[in-house]
Amino acid sequence: MALTTIQFGQCGNQVGHELFSTLAKDIFNPKPGVSSYDNEIYVEKTVTQWFEQDFNMDKLVARSVLVDTENKVVQDLLKKQSSNCHWGYNPKTCALQSGGAGNNWAMGYQKKGPELLESVTEALRIQNEKADRLAGILSIMSSAGGTGSGVGSFIMENMHDEFSKKVFFNALVLPFEEGEVVTQSYNTLLTLAKIWNVSDGTLLLQNDHLHSMLVNLLHCKSVGIGDLNSIIGLKMAGSLQPLQTTSFSSSMSTTDIISHIAPHPSFKYFSVKSSPHTPREVKKFEGGYQWNILSKHMRQMLRINSLNPGSVTIDWELRPPSTAQSVHSLHQFSCSIANLLITRGVGFASTQCTPGKDFREKPLHPCWVPEEGAFLHCHQNRRFNDQDKFAFLLTNNSQLYTPLNTVVEKAWKMFTHKAYMHQYTRFGVLEEEFVDAFVKIESVIKAYKELNGSEVTCI
Amino acid sequence: MSEFITVQVGQCGNQIGGAFWPLALQEHGIATSKPITQQQRSRYNDAFHSFFWSPSDVTGASYKTLHDLESAKVKARAVLIDMEDSVVARFRRGPLRKLFDETLLLTNYPGSGNNWAEGHHTHGSSYESRIVEVIRRAVERCDHLHGFLLMFSVGGGTGSGLGTATLKLLSDYFPDVERFVTCVYPSGHEDVVTAPYNVVLATNILLEYATCVLPADNKSLLDICAYLQNRKESNESAKAVAASSPYEDMNSVIVNMLLNFTSGSRFPGSLNVDMSELSTNMVPYPKLNFLSCGLTPLGFSSSQILPVPKQVEPWARDHQLLKIDPLAGTLLGATLLSRGNVTLSDLRYNVSRLQNKGKFIPWNQDAIKVGLCSVAPTGHPAAHLSLLNSTSMGGFFSHIGGQFDRLYRRKAHIHHYLQVDGFSNSEFVLSRQSLLDCTSHYQHLTTTQNAVLDRLQVV
Ligand SMILES: Nc1nc2c(ncn2[C@@H]2O[C@H](COP(=O)(O)OP(=O)(O)OP(=O)(O)O)[C@@H](O)[C@H]2O)c(=O)[nH]1
Ligand SMILES: Nc1nc2c(ncn2[C@@H]2O[C@H](COP(=O)(O)OP(=O)(O)OP(=O)(O)O)[C@@H](O)[C@H]2O)c(=O)[nH]1
Ligand SMILES: [Mg+2]
Ligand SMILES: [Mg+2]
Numbered sequence: 027m028a029l030t031t032i033q034f035g036q037c038g039n040q041v042g043h044e045l046f047s048t049l050a051k052d053i054f055n056p057k058p059g060v061s062s063y064d065n066e067i068y069v070e071k072t073v074t075q076w077f078e079q080d081f082n083m084d085k086l087v088a089r090s091v092l093v094d095t096e097n098k099v100v101q102d103l104l105k106k107q108s109s110n111c112h113w114g115y116n117p118k119t120c121a122l123q124s125g126g127a128g129n130n131w132a133m134g135y136q137k138k139g140p141e142l143l144e145s146v147t148e149a150l151r152i153q154n155e156k157a158d159r160l161a162g163i164l165s166i167m168s169s170a171g172g173t174g175s176g177v178g179s180f181i182m183e184n185m186h187d188e189f190s191k192k193v194f195f196n197a198l199v200l201p202f203e204e205g206e207v208v209t210q211s212y213n214t215l216l217t218l219a220k221i222w223n224v225s226d227g228t229l230l231l232q233n234d235h236l237h238s239m240l241v242n243l244l245h246c247k248s249v250g251i252g253d254l255n256s257i258i259g260l261k262m263a264g265s266l267q268p269l270q271t272t273s274f275s276s277s278m279s280t281t282d283i284i285s286h287i288a289p290h291p292s293f294k295y296f297s298v299k300s301s302p303h304t305p306r307e308v309k310k311f312e313g314g315y316q317w318n319i320l321s322k323h324m325r326q327m328l329r330i331n332s333l334n335p336g337s338v339t340i341d342w343e344l345r346p347p348s349t350a351q352s353v354h355s356l357h358q359f360s361c362s363i364a365n366l367l368i369t370r371g372v373g374f375a376s377t378q379c380t381p382g383k384d385f386r387e388k389p390l391h392p393c394w395v396p397e398e399g400a401f402l403h404c405h406q407n408r409r410f411n412d413q414d415k416f417a418f419l420l421t422n423n424s425q426l427y428t429p430l431n432t433v434v435e436k437a438w439k440m441f442t443h444k445a446y447m448h449q450y451t452r453f454g455v456l457e458e459e460f461v462d463a464f465v466k467i468e469s470v471i472k473a474y475k476e477l478n479g480s481e482v483t484c485i
Numbered sequence: 486m487s488e489f490i491t492v493q494v495g496q497c498g499n500q501i502g503g504a505f506w507p508l509a510l511q512e513h514g515i516a517t518s519k520p521i522t523q524q525q526r527s528r529y530n531d532a533f534h535s536f537f538w539s540p541s542d543v544t545g546a547s548y549k550t551l552h553d554l555e556s557a558k559v560k561a562r563a564v565l566i567d568m569e570d571s572v573v574a575r576f577r578r579g580p581l582r583k584l585f586d587e588t589l590l591l592t593n594y595p596g597s598g599n600n601w602a603e604g605h606h607t608h609g610s611s612y613e614s615r616i617v618e619v620i621r622r623a624v625e626r627c628d629h630l631h632g633f634l635l636m637f638s639v640g641g642g643t644g645s646g647l648g649t650a651t652l653k654l655l656s657d658y659f660p661d662v663e664r665f666v667t668c669v670y671p672s673g674h675e676d677v678v679t680a681p682y683n684v685v686l687a688t689n690i691l692l693e694y695a696t697c698v699l700p701a702d703n704k705s706l707l708d709i710c711a712y713l714q715n716r717k718e719s720n721e722s723a724k725a726v727a728a729s730s731p732y733e734d735m736n737s738v739i740v741n742m743l744l745n746f747t748s749g750s751r752f753p754g755s756l757n758v759d760m761s762e763l764s765t766n767m768v769p770y771p772k773l774n775f776l777s778c779g780l781t782p783l784g785f786s787s788s789q790i791l792p793v794p795k796q797v798e799p800w801a802r803d804h805q806l807l808k809i810d811p812l813a814g815t816l817l818g819a820t821l822l823s824r825g826n827v828t829l830s831d832l833r834y835n836v837s838r839l840q841n842k843g844k845f846i847p848w849n850q851d852a853i854k855v856g857l858c859s860v861a862p863t864g865h866p867a868a869h870l871s872l873l874n875s876t877s878m879g880g881f882f883s884h885i886g887g888q889f890d891r892l893y894r895r896k897a898h899i900h901h902y903l904q905v906d907g908f909s910n911s912e913f914v915l916s917r918q919s920l921l922d923c924t925s926h927y928q929h930l931t932t933t934q935n936a937v938l939d940r941l942q943v944v
Contacts, residue, residue: 036757096487098753101531124629125487126759129766129854172765205836205853208766208818237833248828251755251857434940439848442938445769461941469943 028157029075029266029280030150031090032181034167035127035174036099037199039092041255042166043103046088048259049076050113052267052410053086059372059409068408071268075280077113078156086113089157091149093181095138095173096126119153121145127172131213132453134176135220146181161281162193162226169217170201170210179220186224193281195227195288197262200429202233209446211437216455218430219463222470227288228295231258232429235343242344243303260411261298264418265368268406272375275405278366286366286402287420289395292473293363295426299327299343299419314414315347317369318379323347324367324419325384330360330478359390361477362423367403369417370410390423392477427474434467487631487750487760488535490623491563492651495597495604495644497669497732498637499565499572504736505636506561506581508744509536511863515548517580532751532860538562538626551580560586564623566616566651568608568643569596589619597642598901601683604646606907616651617658624659631750632663632760634743635695639687640671640680649690656694663696663760665746667739670807670885672703679898681888682913688885689916692772692923696764699742699778699872701806706735708803713784741862742778742806745870748824748858755829758822758856766854767818767874772923775881776820776872777811779804782865795831799871800839807881814877815931816843820854822870825861832857835869843873847935879927886920893917 033042053072058065073079077086092100092115100120107114121142127134154160165182167174178196186194198217201210221228236254240246246253271277278286288294301323302315315323326342367381381403391400410416440446441460450460493502507517513533533548539559548554561584567573570592576585591612597604624630633655637644648668655664668691671680691698713734749758768774779799800819802810819839823832836853845852862868892898893913902908 040755096757096759098757102753125631126757126761128759128761128764130762133761133765172762202833203851204833204840205819205851206855207762208849208852208854237829246830248830249833250829254829436849436851438938438940439935443848443933445846445848446765448771449765449768464941465943468941472943 027075027159027161027279027281028089029161030153030157030163031076031088032093032146032150032163032165033090034093034165034178034181035171036094036096037168037171038166038174038178039094039099039103040251041197041199041258042090042092044252044255044259045166045262046076046090046113048256048263049267050086052263054112055409055412057409057412059414060407065408068268068406075161075266085111087116088113089153090115090119091146091153092120092122093142093146093173093177095123095134095142095177097122097124116152119149121149127176129170129207129209129213130172130449130453131176131179131216132450132455134172134178135180135216136176136453136455138173139177139180142177143181143184150185160192161279162195162284163189165196167196168199168201169214170207171213175213175217179217182221182224193226193284194224195229195284196221196225197229197231197258199231199233199258200433202237203432209449211433211440212446212450212460214433215437215463215467216459218433219466222294222466225294227284229262230295230297230426230429231261235341238341238344239303243305243346245305257303261300261418264300264370264410264416265298265420267370267410269368269404270406272405274375275403278402278404283366283420286399287364287422289364289399292470293422296420296422297426299324299421301343301417302347302413302415304346317374317377317415319347320369320415320417321367321379321381321384324381324417327419328359328362328365328390328421328423330358330425360423360425361392362390362400362421363392363395363477364399364422365390365401366420367401367417368405368420369403369415370406370408371413371415372407372409373414374405374407424474424477427471430467430471430474434464434471438464488562488627488629489632489634489747489750490620490627490630491561492566492620492633492635492655493563494566494635494637494648494651495641496567496569496572496638497641498635498644498648499567499576500732501636501667501669501736501739502563502565503572503576504733505740505743506563506584508737508740508863512744513548515550515554517551535747535751536562551583555583560584562623562626564589564591564619566591566647568593568604568647570594589623591615591619597646599677599679599683600642600901600905601646601686602902602905602908604642604644604648605650605686606646606905608643608647609650610907612647613650613654617654620655620658630662632665633659634747635664635666636668638669638671639684640669640675640677641683645683645687649687649694652690652694663764664694665697665699665760666691666695667699667701667743669739670700670702672707673888675703679892679901681885681892682898682902684885685889685920686912686916688882689919692774692919695774697767698775699746699806700775701739701778702808703735705806705808706738709738709783709806710734712803738780738783738806741784742780742870744862745780745822745824745868746778748860748862749822749856752824752858752860754824754856754858754860756855756857758820758854758858762854763820763872766820767872769817769874770926773817773874773926775878776874777809777878778806779811779871779873780806781869795834796838797835797869799869800843800873809875809877809881811873811875811877812843814844814875814879814927816845816852816873816875817930818849818852818854818874819843820856820872822856822858822872823867824858825865825867827857827867827869829857839871846930847933876927876931879924882920882924882927886917886924889917
């Protein structure tokens with residue numbers, strides 16, 4: 027089934043480009059580690075989902091719509107693709123302007139969005155016409171600027187009805203907490219609030235966290251934006267690439283994945299944890315980790331500090347998997363609505379690894395979530411990212427409220443001083459709209475926060 | 486690519502323009518005096534349109550010399566206005582004479598006699614329709630016009646008076662195009678006795694009508710030049726052109742700032758900053774639109790490429806174009822624009838240093854906007870520009886207000902103003918009051934406490 031991607035703004039376009047590059051690299055993986063028959067099925071499924079074949083050019087064309095209010099980024103991407111022999115974008119499916127949306131959600135939502143609607147609709151029509159069976163729409167954007175946030179919200183709202191029967195989800199990049207765009211909290215708040223109503227599931231990506239992964243795990247001395255994107259590319263491709271039906275796991279489509287991970291209208295956020303990420307030099311020497319160690323490590327990533335659930339504890343995603351497991355009495359797990367473990371790589375069937383048991387051994391989920399719905403494990407034998415083993419944990423759990431809480435906290439401070447409000451009212455976004463957004467996101471935060479309480483009652 | 490039109494008014498404005506154009510050409514690898522060694526710049530020929538226009542649609546790549554420009558009839562996107570034609574006449578004879586379009590020049594003989602009222606009212610009304618016509622002609626040659634860059638001094642009569650009248654016209658006729666003003670404040674040692682009046686009358690208009698103001702004062706510029714002289718980082722490139730002006734070095738510091746300021750709009754970068762983003766990030770309340778600009782490195786050097794250290798301090802007091810210490814006040818917002826060979830890690834490192842050094846407004850502790858542009862300035866591997874919205878600006882306003890009061894208390898020279906048609910004494914009073922209001926707004930913000938209002942409670 028096909029998926030159409032819409033890339034909004036600088037971030038959306040740069041991340042989208044990295045995602046398609048990762049997918050193309052995966053397709054042309056020279057060492058898939060599976061039979062050529064299995065490989066063919068995998069490749070065919072991937073191509074159908076993300077690309078269309080351009081037989082004239084012998085190239086894959088990304089099933090994507092590129093939207094930006096400033097054409098520099100997309101122009102740069104289109105330029106790059108002439109040197110790329112495997113895949114490219116169709117220049118007809120770009121909707122571009124110039125000048126940008128001024129890091130202002132209101133400008134994006136009220137002015138640039140309506141201006142771009144027609145050309146985006148047209149580009150989307152071209153793209154969807156080519157797909158035999160459309161599964162859904164994936165939007166990619168940052169929340170901090172004006173285009174991804176404002177134009178993205180506007181277009182998603184306008185497209186929602188048209189695609190209400192399809193899966194309609196998005197990947198949202200949250201800004202570095204320490205200063206990047208001065209109005210980022212306002213823009214993020216307004217985006218979260220608008221998208222909440224129309225998206226079936228939102229993958230939250232935090233730039234701070236990605237940056238830490240690069241520094242701690244990959245020992246990057248100097249991090250570029252491209253490095254952040256390569257991790258995002260891996261996480262997204264790792265979650266959405268084809269899965270297998272085996273004796274211990276079932277195959278899931280993208281639609282299945284989103285409905286599993288965001289099963290309830292009050293809990294639509296999820297994040298993707300992944301491991302192992304190792305520096306290139308190390309990869310060569312280390313034989314890789316055992317599956318059961320990897321699986322336990324993924325579970326560790328759900329740990330929280332039981333004495334103070336809100337406080338920052340060790341982030342297990344920032345550590346390499348290890349055999350030494352400190353299991354002391356104080357450990358507690360974050361309460362999850364749903365978890366989905368995806369393992370990719372060789373030799374899983376022959377191990378004694380039973381992730382289901384690990385993840386279900388202690389109640390990780392509120393009592394109203396059915397046991398079988400709370401956790402699933404899916405597998406694919408094909409090697410991913412040239413690694414023998416790679417694991418991804420899609421998780422919708424109580425900890426997701428923390429980045430949102432930071433955003434609301436900061437936005438509220440500015441709002442009570444009416445700072446920057448004239449920039450928004452100028453485009454017709456008034457105080458009431460902010461208040462509505464605060465109410466909505468405060469209630470989402472509350473729901474997530476209260477999950478932890480509900481877990482305790484279950485034990 | 487975004488386009489800009491410079492509007493140069495009066496002697497000072499046009500002399501800044503005189504330093505601007507050769508350096509702008511140099512960024513595109515076009516030598517105005519001696520041959521340029523680094524020809525790689527022509528890679529970025531898309532950006533050529535930002536400042537230049539040509540009737541035939543050739544890209545910048547084909548231009549190497551002034552002669553090439555002449556044969557392709559390339560013109561600067563520049564409007565030159567002076568009520569005294571000595572400076573403009575010098576351009577008409579100079580090496581760049583073909584670069585300026587005759588139909589975009591507007592001159593007259595008598596000047597404005599260092600009288601704001603004469604520039605603003607007398608010339609402002611008699612030249613209104615011609616100014617609008619000339620600007621419209623320049624605008625019609627643009628496809629993606631994003632900003633006017635206005636340049637003038639506020640101490641004299643023409644730049645100060647007619648320059649601000651032009652600013653008002655721009656806001657009436659082209660409300661959607663950003664208006665950035667670089668204005669030069671007198672050092673206090675010049676012989677213009679009425680300068681304090683001109684300064685206050687002009688500042689009042691700038692507060693109301695400019696998107697952002699990037700002020701410089703001659704005292705700071707002199708100090709910076711003395712410092713550069715000591716370091717032997719002389720500004721050779723500018724000298725060649727503006728050789729007859731004593732202000733050449735000072736003006737090239739301003740030009741250096743302007744080229745860095747617009748670099749994000751003109752060239753690509755992994756964290757692109759468009760001009761439209763500036764006011765969203767930097768102006769939290771109307772009229773608080775004066776930004777203190779600081780640069781590292783301060784000078785040009787066309788002969789040798791000096792390394793730029795990783796740890797930079799463009800926000801330091803002696804790097805400011807205005808004699809204020811922005812970090813002594815409370816910061817309402819900060820923008821850090823880096824161009825050239827700078828990684829995300831370097832940038833984040835500098836952000837956290839600024840965060841430690843500066844005292845930010847309690848309701849936005851991370852009010853920092855960052856940008857990365859991939860094209861380095863001429864002669865340096867990298868450059869950093871900081872724009873700070875600091876309450877220290879209030880101190881500057883009371884300083885210029887004080888100088889105004891000293892004259893106005895004695896009613897010195899006011900008859901020169903009162904005899905001008907259209908000017909009335911209330912303009913003195915209102916302008917002075919507007920500065921006082923601004924100062925007290927800044928004052929109020931330095932004592933602002935954090936929000937006492939609790940966040941919304943959801944039931
Ligand atoms: N991970 C990642 N973050 C990015 C990238 N580009 C920008 N960002 C983040 O996105 C935010 C800025 O938003 P942009 O996407 O640049 O803005 P935009 O949507 O183009 O909107 P305007 O430029 O305001 O019109 C900041 O938080 C950046 O850190 C990228 O390639 N990868
Ligand atoms: N930095 C700098 N300052 C200048 C320059 N030319 C003049 N000034 C300053 O500008 C002020 C005088 O204003 P001018 O620009 O000469 O006056 P004008 O706008 O032409 O107006 P009138 O001469 O009154 O018609 C004084 O404070 C000078 O120090 C220059 O090229 N660079
Ligand atoms: Mg952008
Ligand atoms: Mg003059």
